[in-house]
Amino acid sequence: MTKLSNRVLQMEESVTLAASARAKALKAKGRDILSLTLGEPDFVTPKNIQDAAIASIENGKASFYTVASGLPELKDAVSTYMENFYGYTVKHSEIVVGTGAKFILYAFFATVINPGDEVIIPTPCWVSYVDQVKMVEGVPVTFQTTEANHFKATVEQLEAARTEKTKVVLLNSPSNPTGMIYSKEELQSIGDWAVEHDILILADDIYGRLVYNGNTFTPISSLSDAIRKQTIVINGVSKTYAMTGWRVGFAVGEPEIISGMAKIISQTTSNLTSVSQYAAIEALTGDQSSIEEMRKAFEERLNTIYPLLAEVPGFEVIKPQGAFYLFPNVKKAMEIKGYTDVNDFTNAILEEAEVALVTGAGFGAPENIRLSYATDLDILKEAVRRIKAFMEK
Numbered sequence: 001m002t003k004l005s006n007r008v009l010q011m012e013e014s015v016t017l018a019a020s021a022r023a024k025a026l027k028a029k030g031r032d033i034l035s036l037t038l039g040e041p042d043f044v045t046p047k048n049i050q051d052a053a054i055a056s057i058e059n060g061k062a063s064f065y066t067v068a069s070g071l072p073e074l075k076d077a078v079s080t081y082m083e084n085f086y087g088y089t090v091k092h093s094e095i096v097v098g099t100g101a102k103f104i105l106y107a108f109f110a111t112v113i114n115p116g117d118e119v120i121i122p123t124p125c126w127v128s129y130v131d132q133v134k135m136v137e138g139v140p141v142t143f144q145t146t147e148a149n150h151f152k153a154t155v156e157q158l159e160a161a162r163t164e165k166t167k168v169v170l171l172n173s174p175s176n177p178t179g180m181i182y183s184k185e186e187l188q189s190i191g192d193w194a195v196e197h198d199i200l201i202l203a204d205d206i207y208g209r210l211v212y213n214g215n216t217f218t219p220i221s222s223l224s225d226a227i228r229k230q231t232i233v234i235n236g237v238s239k240t241y242a243m244t245g246w247r248v249g250f251a252v253g254e255p256e257i258i259s260g261m262a263k264i265i266s267q268t269t270s271n272l273t274s275v276s277q278y279a280a281i282e283a284l285t286g287d288q289s290s291i292e293e294m295r296k297a298f299e300e301r302l303n304t305i306y307p308l309l310a311e312v313p314g315f316e317v318i319k320p321q322g323a324f325y326l327f328p329n330v331k332k333a334m335e336i337k338g339y340t341d342v343n344d345f346t347n348a349i350l351e352e353a354e355v356a357l358v359t360g361a362g363f364g365a366p367e368n369i370r371l372s373y374a375t376d377l378d379i380l381k382e383a384v385r386r387i388k389a390f391m392e393k
Contacts, residue, residue, distance in 0.1 A: 036375065093255040108261055173187075202234065203231050313391045314332035314334070315332075
């Protein structure tokens with residue numbers, strides 16, 4: 001008999017981590033691989049945040065367990081962050097902190113989803129949403145958004161996907177992998193629809209501070225009291241503050257759900273690593289000037305690389321508004337090179353052009369590929385040059 005659970009057997013490996021691992025393996029063999037796989041800033045965590053973490057070690061504060069849901073001081077910092085960037089205040093009972101936004105997402109699903117409950121997930125979407133819903137015996141209900149609407153779901157599409165079992169609708173803005181941002185008007189319509197049908201809104205706002213070229217991020221939870229009560233905000237410090245390795249995520253929402261998430265945390269990870277919590281306090285409340293410098297660097301990379309990628313034969317790409325990904329449609333490119341499967345096409349670029357990308361299939365978009373521009377501009381330019389040379393060969 002198999003020793004593995006059905007839960008594990010039905011899970012897919014993260015395509016982003018798999019692509020990164022393959023790139024590293026080839027590089028270890030001496031190949032000159034340029035990896036544009038992971039959504040990870042190439043910047044080092046700002047010095048003031050490092051110093052706060054070191055101080056917490058030296059003064060002994062980081063040596064002990066904390067409350068499962070997070071240090072009171074960190075909850076104060078989250079509350080300040082919400083007031084500054086969301087426009088409303090929250091109480092400690094409305095905040096939970098955990099080991100990265102990914103685990104916070106899982107804790108949310110584990111808290112609210114019963115077997116058979118449905119979660120509406122517009123695609124393309126981040127690779128872990130679907131599998132996390134399956135892990136808690138929920139049913140992911142996906143539908144394809146259109147490039148004509150910049151990969152954004154409409155109320156009409158959501159209504160078509162809704163059933164009596166629908167419990168949650170998931171929104172990620174700015175989006176991974178598309179980089180698109182929902183407008184205030186679009187969010188208002190979706191929020192009103194969710195309130196009308198008593199559907200929870202899971203707002204993954206992890207890229208909310210990374211917006212470019214005059215575009216604006218609107219938190220759906222800020223639109224009305226009624227929408228806020230239906231919404232659980234997921235956020236963290238990984239992307240904005242170049243702190244992917246620190247694993248700090250948080251959720252903000254109604255106390256009943258937050259308390260349930262804290263129970264999940266208490267029985268799994270106990271608490272977020274103490275030193276990371278002290279680092280996060282400084283990140284959320286300290287000097288923000290280095291954060292703007294990183295944002296401007298991402299904006300420069302986008303504005304430099306986008307027109308170059310648009311010149312690659314067969315690549316059709318919408319300019320993203322936020323996050324740090326490009327998500328070109330490569331259907332014509334595959335036809336030019338004689339491929340019918342995006343996984344094979346992505347692998348050919350890796351083997352022949354020595355550029356590691358992520359297949360769009362894992363995001364629910366079998367005609368697209370994802371490139372991360374969260375890396376050095378010279379590397380990005382060379383990667384696009386290689387891809388173009390591959391297409392012109």
